[in-house]
Amino acid sequence: MRFRRARSSRAIVEKLPLTALLDVIFFLLLYFIMAGSLTPPESQLAAAITAERRGAGGGGSLSAQVVYVEAGSAERARYRLGARVIEDQQQLAAVLAALPKDPGVVVRASDEAPTWATAGALQAAHDAGFVRISYVGAGASPARRTGAGGAGGAGAVGDGGAAP
Numbered sequence: 001m002r003f004r005r006a007r008s009s010r011a012i013v014e015k016l017p018l019t020a021l022l023d024v025i026f027f028l029l030l031y032f033i034m035a036g037s038l039t040p041p042e043s044q045l046a047a048a049i050t051a052e053r054r055g056a057g058g059g060g061s062l063s064a065q066v067v068y069v070e071a072g073s074a075e076r077a078r079y080r081l082g083a084r085v086i087e088d089q090q091q092l093a094a095v096l097a098a099l100p101k102d103p104g105v106v107v108r109a110s111d112e113a114p115t116w117a118t119a120g121a122l123q124a125a126h127d128a129g130f131v132r133i134s135y136v137g138a139g140a141s142p143a144r145r146t147g148a149g150g151a152g153g154a155g156a157v158g159d160g161g162a163a164p
Helices: 018-035 089-097 115-127
Strands: 065-071 077-081 084-086 105-109 133-136
Touching (some): 065 115, 084 089, 089 115
Antiparallel strands (some): 077 084
């Protein structure tokens, strides 16, 4: 049996359409952009409030106000700001409105605090005019809670910006 080659002596090279190649590259690019995470997880966000470590007697600047959110009685929450105990979100916003806004506020929730109460404290701080608001959740370890800034890096709310 005798096989013959094609009549033309030139080798025929088929060309792939360029449009199909560009489509495949575009779809791969789109896939990797959508599959990848472009923002850091919330647990890795920097706190909006930082504290400067100074020696004794160097406390000329104001420190951030700390609002503790605790579970109250009968499906109610309790907010503690220093020695004050506040039972209502509107009262908390009124008390926070009288405080200086520059140092910011830290909302620290206990393990038993309801989520809605913690969100209410964050909203009350925003309504009072605070721009630098940090949140420390119940899951933060004690070592992280006392770390730089006292906010534990659990998350920041507001525009945050760089701390001075």
